[in-house]
Amino acid sequence: MQIYKVGGAVRDRLLGIAVTDIDRVVVGATTEEMLAKGYRPVGADFPVFLHPKTGEEYALARTERKSGRGYGGFTFHASPDVTLEEDLIRRDLTINAMAEDDQQNLTDPYHGQRDLEARVLRHVSPAFAEDPLRVLRVARFAARYAELGFTVAPETLDLMRQLSESGELQALTAERSWKEISRALMENQPQVFIEVLRACGALEVLMPEVDALFGVPQPAAHHPEIDTGAHTLSVLQQAALHKQPLTVRWACLLHDLGKGLTPEEQWPRHIAHESKGLKLIKAVNERFKAPRDCQELALLVGEYHTHGHRALELKPSTLLELLQSFDVYRRPQRFEEFIAACEMDARGRKGLEQRSYPQADYLRGAATVARSVAVQPLLEQGFKGPELGEAIKRERLKALKAYKEQA
Structure with missing residues (x-):
């Protein structure tokens, strides 16, 4: 039984970014062994356990196979003979497919460290195209790491485009989509999320109303950027800056x-x-x-x-x-x-x-x-019901007239 840190904890440590969430994978263990050591099972889809003292999550190494449409259309297999490399290959991006042991010895079979240094978001394997949620995830990572110079690899963008054209994006649930969208909007460069979705054709599928804004002109006198889509991205960028x-x-x-x-x-x-x-x-x-x-x-x-x-x-x-x-x-x-x-x-x-x-x-x-308009004097004057509402409205209007004259 071997335990490794995987995914974001490894990625962000190598980038020199503060690590907030730590995911761990357990290789060579059975459900029975985890239970015997006091781990508490959670989740119905695949074996995930909570540490008996810290409450942190530990997942058994697993493989997955496409079995249906959408984010949930997968069959998982977890057993002691699943290797660390087999667990890592099912992940989305190479920079998320690294692991390290307690001594920080790195396991990097898919060259995630090389892509970190090159500032590239690249898929691990062709199986990337089996999960439509990854289109949103990659766009979100692009928004998160844009300030560090990260871009999406052309071949990964091609797979995202294939997913956008396949009809798979429509199989995503509203809840899963909103989770990714809301997280992406709270990144430092949320406009990059929209740009990447548009580049791979996903914006037209998921938010055609936003996609339709690109190429629509506005009066240059009020909008020097002219294009409505470009303006929307700028507004989003300002919201993040502030x-x-x-x-x-x-x-x-x-x-x-x-x-x-x-x-x-x-x-x-x-x-x-x-x-x-x-x-x-x-x-x-x-x-x-x-x-x-x-x-x-x-x-x-x-x-x-x-x-x-x-x-x-x-x-x-x-x-x-x-x-x-x-x-x-x-x-x-x-x-x-x-x-x-x-x-x-x-x-x-x-x-x-x-x-x-x-x-x-x-x-x-x-x-x-x-x-600031006081209601009590109006009550004392005998106003009540709808008449009171009208009296309050008159006093507020009078106060706003005075405010405008002084402004």
Whole structure:
């Protein structure tokens, strides 16, 4: 019975990156032996055990065989005669197919260390093309390690393209897809994730609404980068640079989907793209079963982001409607995330990344003014029910008029 660290723990140690998760594989052991040593079994698909003291995961060395469609379409075989090399060859990338013992002696049968040094993401074997989830995983790794100069090997991109064309991507569950997408969006270079998906044809399959934005022009006066797809990638990059949460990054990715519906004869203008895009945003939300907070913010940003940009010009009544739409009285954080998404949108334009965004503070001030309207005096005046609601609205509008005059 031999125990090895495998995968990301080995990869990141060799890269000099802090190791967070440690995966271990056990060679030459049976389920009975693991149980006898006090390990606790978990997982129904293949033998994984928790260490009796540390609770860390230990998996028996195993092989796998394609038996159906999608990520779950595999049959696993674990036994004491499965070698370390046989376990490693079923992994996705060479840089994830290395192992080391407790003395840090490296086992690297598929030249992962060489690819680490060359900064290349390369598949281990042709079996890579059996698992559609690997398309998303490789794109995510490309986003994670882009800052270190990593790129996807051309032959690996070819296999990803084959998977995209095979129909296998449609077999992925919403849950598995969202897990990879959400992790990728939180990397330092999330726009690379979208670029790689597009390069292999997967974006057209998984998010045709986003893919449709590339090649769609916008007015150069407002968007020096012109291309709507390029703008979307820039907005996503700005969201990462400013350490925005997942909700904001998801909204940034989807905010301009309506521009993909504009007839060519109307280019580069996109009249009412905000409202037109809502059905597309809703479709993407539902396709990946995005968390509720991500869904809600994406729809609100899609509908109102141009209101955010024109905040200083909005009539007090329109401003009040905007605040009401976000329920800033009970959900102040959601409005703050909307402001952040608007600012990322404004900064995601070529040459304008450092331009100030005074609309942010103006909107925050408006929300504070509206929230500061006291309800108690109105109750004391005898207002109640619908009349109370109208009285509160009148006072908030009066306060916003004063705020706009002072701004």
